[in-house]
Amino acid sequence: MDKFQSYLPYCLKKISLFLLLFVSVAASAQQVSSDVGNFYPLLDAYAGQHEARLSYLADEGWKNTEKWRKTAKAQLHELLAFNPQPAPLNSEVLSTTRRAGYTQYLVRYNLNALQKTEAFLLVPDNLKKPAPAVIALHDHGGFYFFGKEKHTLTDNQPPILVDYVQNLYEGRYYADELAKRGFVVLCPDVLYFGSQKLDPALLLDSNGYEEKAQDASESERIQLYNRQVAGPNETAMNKTILTAGTTWLGIIAQNDRVAVDYLLSRPEVDPDRIGCIGLSLGGLRSTYLFGLDPRIKTGVVAAFSTTYEHMLRQYAHHTWMMYVPRQAQFLDLPDVASLNAPRPLLVMNCRQDKLFSIAGMQAAEQKLSAVYTKMKAPEKFRAVYYDVPHSMTIQMQEDAFSWLEKWLK
Template sequence: MWAPDVYLEERYKMTKQSYGFNSSSISLWIDQKELLKEKLIELLGGFPEEKQSLNAIVIQKEEFEEYTIDRIEYSTYLHMRVPAYLIIPKNNQKTRPAVIACPGHGYGSKECIGLLPDGSFNKGDPTIHKNFALELVKNGFTVMVPEILGFGDRRLEEDQDKDPKENSCYRLATNLLMMGQTLIGHRVYETIRAMDYLNTRSDIIHSKIGCMGFSGGGLVTALTSAVDERIKATVISGYTNTFKDSIMAMRHCLDNYIPGIINCCEMSDLIGLIAPRDLFIESGVDDPIFPLKGAQTTVSKLKEIYNKYNADNNIEIDVFNGEHEVWGKKAYLWMKEKLYMV
């Protein structure tokens, strides 16, 4: 009798979503999307006015039969150094396209390159990340896997000795929110800095850099691609949905939330900022936390946006028989087609 369910539903209906997609005119949407991009960055907490020097160094190098793995580190924010894996295929090419790989919740960057938390190779079945960064390397890409803030080696000191799958998202997110910042804003900015790093390398074709992310890494990928047009091809796995059907419908990690965003737009509008650049979305039929219903709603709206650009061929969807997991069976070849074969 006193449950606030109706209140929440009506409150959602009252949101104006004033920066949302305008289907009446592509020219109006182009103007609107620039305003939305600015508003998104503002709600994320803004980005630093001046970029720190990357000061990138290689801290470890391992040679394997098919690729080299460099462990690098570089600066993003003041007082913040980021470790990342850079995996370079041995295919006799002097230059090649690259992909930034963004893992979701789990034990961090090691999980999507086939390593266990202790750094040894996983000889068993892959996790839900399906070693997707390594699969991209097998398709000929140099792949950069930054350690996402709050995961793996970038957990707070108090969390370092806990189960490797534990994260520091809650305390990082709450502290940043109290300062008018967001955890996802920091993750997006750090991915932009990863892009900056790739653009310093002479062995990378700078005009052919993509980004692929899963789950929370899909959020990072989506928003980074939305605000950084240097990313030419984007794969979002296990994330695309509506806010209403996913993070507003059930308990999710606090790193997903952007204060005030629903007053501006829905998720389709944010992902729609990527248009008309190449976009691939994969969703599992039985994904319990990013349900198919919400994915289908957003995909329908995204197709409408791409259609307004006459760019229907630049968006592809793969709905697979699975749960909350990377699929990749079409995505890897799609990325290769978009960045390698054009």
């Protein structure tokens, strides 16, 4: 009896917490509509119990910044769960194209013992000494057939690619603009895009792609591939990745860190002046590369900034590539970028972006601003808003170039 009486307060506490949660969920269910309907209150309430506990702002006890950084990075690596056997780069140049003010090399290198990728390397003319370098990370956009080609100039482009670049980048290939301004630029393909894209011939069901593509134009074939092959198979791809015991974003982050290894193998590159930039999925990739790799000295994130809290109700409908199970318990999206603070970071937001709410953008800005202020370097973080849809306009590109020149030159 004494043992039961001592255990009773604990039981009552647990029952009270459960009832409180139940009442809260039941009350909210009638008030909020969302992408997941009546399940939103349950998931929102659960998420609120497990806020990002390894955020630099979550614990006033983080007196040692480097200890926090080491602890948080180790946890993130565990969550990303991709640790393939490494392999020598064994890089090779596949082709060389002379362009106005720079040379474009198509290169290939090992990402690990299981993967290779191709990338464009842009080297400015007349370099007298090692130059600053930028890793330009391509977007998603539902355009899987190409990767690096979406922001790097190529010859004989199909009309569908020309239109795509016009819509997202106002017709300008920003990687080439960086090369013209004296940066060595690396533009790698990542898993599921370009040289690493899904092969329809090896699918159990390619949705009739081969037959439909036979009499189609080049642009029509590419559109068929994007919409009827790669797009629909994202779900099967992610399920298989999870079944294999890893995460899609873990593979992407590892691939992008090897891009730094490749740049460091090039004599044209100053190892102390490497930055990264990307739009949309490229912005997410830039967030993780900047946060995880201390060799990155500055970062630019375009049109991919929000918090998990502001995605729960309406905006958690992105590509499968961005989701990491249980990450929200430890690190929010802006917390990932903060892992490299107080290194300089520019975040560019689009006010008309239908993929993120303004409130989410502002919440991410506030969190990062607080981190940089706490680290006594508020001038090294900047968030800018543009009254445009999801894109990287020429004005945004110019602002990004100025940022990179300020911190890398």
